Every structure is written in C-alpha cells, then in structure tokens.
Amino acid sequence: MDQVDRRDPDWEGVRLHVVSGKGGTGKTTVAAALALALAADGGRTLLIEVEGRQGIAEMFGLAALPYEERRIATVSRSKLGLDGRGPVGELFALAIDTEQALLEYLDMFYKLGRAGKALQKVGFVDFATTIAPGVRDVLLTGKACEAARRKGPDGRRAYDAIVMDAPPTGRITRFLNVNSEVAGLARFGPIHGQAQAVMRVLRSPETAVHLVTLLEEMPVQETVDGVTELAEAQLPLGGVLVNMVRPPVLDAAAVDAVTGDHREEVALALGEAGLGGRSKSATTVRAAVEPLLDPLLDQAREHAERVELEREQRAVLQQLKRPTYELPLLGGGVDLGGLYRLAGELKRQGAA
Structure with a gap:
C-alpha cells in the first residue's frame, strides 16, 4: 500500500x-x-x-x-x-x-x-x-x-x-x-x-x-x-x-522555452504529429498548420505566465512557515x- x-x-x-x-x-x-x-x-x-x-x-x-x-x-x-x-x-x-x-x-x-x-x-x-x-x-x-x-x-x-x-x-x-x-x-x-x-x-x-x-x-x-x-x-x-x-500541463523546461520564438519548431512538431494530413509536401503541411500556430503559442505563453505566478505565490506562502496542503x-x-x-x-x- x-x-x-x-x-x-x-x-x-x-x-x-x-x-x-x-x-x-x-x-x-x-x-x-x-x-x-x-x-x-x-x-x-x-x-x-x-x-x-x-x-x-x-x-x-x-x-x-x-x-x-x-x-x-x-x-x-x-x-x-x-x-x-x-x-x-x-x-x-x-x-x-x-x-x-x-x-x-x-x-x-x-x-x-x-x-x-x-x-x-x-x-x-x-x-x-x-x-x-x-x-x-x-x-x-x-x-x-x-x-x-x-x-x-x-x-x-x-x-x-x-x-x-x-x-x-x-x-x-x-x-x-x-x-x-x-x-x-x-x-x-x-x-x-x-x-x-x-x-x-x-x-x-x-x-x-x-x-x-x-x-x-x-x-x-x-x-x-x-x-x-x-x-x-x-x-x-x-x-x-x-x-x-x-495540474501542470507543461514541464519546467517547456515553460521556460515558450518565452522565445519557436514558430518553426512548433510547425515541424505539428506536421510530424500528422496535422498536415498525409501530404509529404512541406508547403502543404505548413499551410495546414499555420492557422494553429499563433493560438497554440499564445496559450503556451499564458500557461507559462500562470505557472510563474504560481511559483511566486508558493514562495510567499513558504515564508509563512506554516504546514501547507494543496487540493486539486x-x-x-x-x-x-x-x-x-x-x-x-x-x-x-x-x-x-
């Protein structure tokens, strides 16, 4: 047990x-x-x-x-x-x-x-x-x-x-x-x-x-x-x-990474995941995933900002030196x- x-x-x-x-x-x-x-x-x-x-x-x-x-x-x-x-x-x-x-x-x-x-x-x-x-x-x-x-x-x-x-x-x-x-x-x-x-x-x-x-x-x-x-x-x-x-959506490394410009890496990852359909043409794949890039990156940045805010608030609570419990x-x-x-x-x- x-x-x-x-x-x-x-x-x-x-x-x-x-x-x-x-x-x-x-x-x-x-x-x-x-x-x-x-x-x-x-x-x-x-x-x-x-x-x-x-x-x-x-x-x-x-x-x-x-x-x-x-x-x-x-x-x-x-x-x-x-x-x-x-x-x-x-x-x-x-x-x-x-x-x-x-x-x-x-x-x-x-x-x-x-x-x-x-x-x-x-x-x-x-x-x-x-x-x-x-x-x-x-x-x-x-x-x-x-x-x-x-x-x-x-x-x-x-x-x-x-x-x-x-x-x-x-x-x-x-x-x-x-x-x-x-x-x-x-x-x-x-x-x-x-x-x-x-x-x-x-x-x-x-x-x-x-x-x-x-x-x-x-x-x-x-x-x-x-x-x-x-x-x-x-x-x-x-x-x-x-x-x-x-619950965490991205690990610490991923959170740190979203602060930069990663459009190309994300586009490549989406293509490898099959979001471009069965076409092997890079142009076709790029056209299929392009509309998804900005919304996904915006969400990732918002998540990173929230995670950072939560880190800061946890640090403040730790300074109280009281037993702390977390509920999902x-x-x-x-x-x-x-x-x-x-x-x-x-x-x-x-x-x-």
Missing part, C-alpha cells in the same frame, strides 16, 4: 478547527472536506456554519439545516480512497441561527422563558445584535466552543472534532477575539464571563485556525495579512490550505464525490 496513506496527522490534540479564507477560495468546501477527513477513522465530527448561507446543506444535497445538530453523512477510509479498513465515522452538521442562539443564551442565564419569545416578536434580537455585533460573535463562537467541551453521560467527549466554517479572512481575527469586542459592552456579568470562557478555548492548544487560499496574488496577500493579525491577537495558527491547484482543481465543480476526494487528499497530506 502507498506509504503516504498512513501519514500521522499534523494536528494531533486539536479539537476545534476554525476554517477561514478570502471569499471565492472555496472555504466552505474545504471546511466540509476537512470535517469528513477528521471523521474517517471512526470518529464523530461536527461541522458548524455561522454565516447563515446554508452552504453545507447545499453541498450535501440536503434541505436547509435547522438550528440543531444532525447527522448528514457517514465516512470511512475506503470512501476517501485510502488504504486500510476501520470503523465508520459520523459527520454531524449545525447551522447556527443568531436569533435562536441569543434566545437560548437569555433563557440559560436569565431564565426568560416566554419573555424571550416576546423579545423575539418585537425585534429585540435583531436590535441587540446590530448595535452590539460583539455579542453576536460571542454567541456564534460560544456555540462551537460549547460543542468542543461537551461531554456525554459516560464522561467522554460528545465529538472528537469540531470544524467551524468561519467568516472570511478579513473579519476572522475580530470574530474570534471576542474579549476585546465585548470589553466596552460588559466588564462583568454573564456576557463577560461567556467571552472569557470562549477565549480560553480559542487560545488553547485544542484550537487551530486554518486559512484557505488560491495561488493568486490577492488571496495569498490576504492570507499573509491574516496570519499576521492572528499572531498579534495570540490566536493559534493552523495550516494553509491551497485550494483549486491546477476539480473540473465541473465539486459534487459529493469530489468532496470525498478532497477529504482523501487532506488525509493523505496529514491535515487530518
């Missing part, structure tokens, strides 16, 4: 995986793939969505998820295309509804009961989370942290891992740094205590914040900025997940089969 299938995971001991990334990088897809990979050895993983987009439900072909944890998939190593047999793992999902989370919080700490429903009717919930967005973030992160700490009647953890599909990189530090966000609102009391409890989990060795990027200048720069901000906020850095990596670009979009393939790649590379 392939030795890479048995690589030890890089994040042993991490229970809460926070996944962020610039919009358009496939953050939700990567978060779902990571959750599947974490469950593949027979564990229970909870995938949490906090932005209200129902992206997880759409990805797994489900109706909109309610504000409750429910099982959405089973997974095993064989499903991910990996060697070895093992127990079947379970993937659960939760789409956090801010309004329901606040009512749950008010009932838990203030025993409001029916009064909480009345607040909902008069629009208090929207008002509270709009004027105090820090409270909203405490509720969202608090739910994930509670799930990470929760234990069953037997004393065992309810979940082996939690994966949070978090807000984009530009907002992730503020979203997670709830202590500073609520400092001006509550210096004591339940909200302050909740923020303190959340930060204890988020800054612990059991948490890692992973950033999703593409090999393009803007996403990579946003990743660099995100790493810097997270480090300054003393939030635990995870890995860098490079998504939608295109899947033609035609990501269906459920593709999601399992990406999960297998993460498992092979040691991300889970």
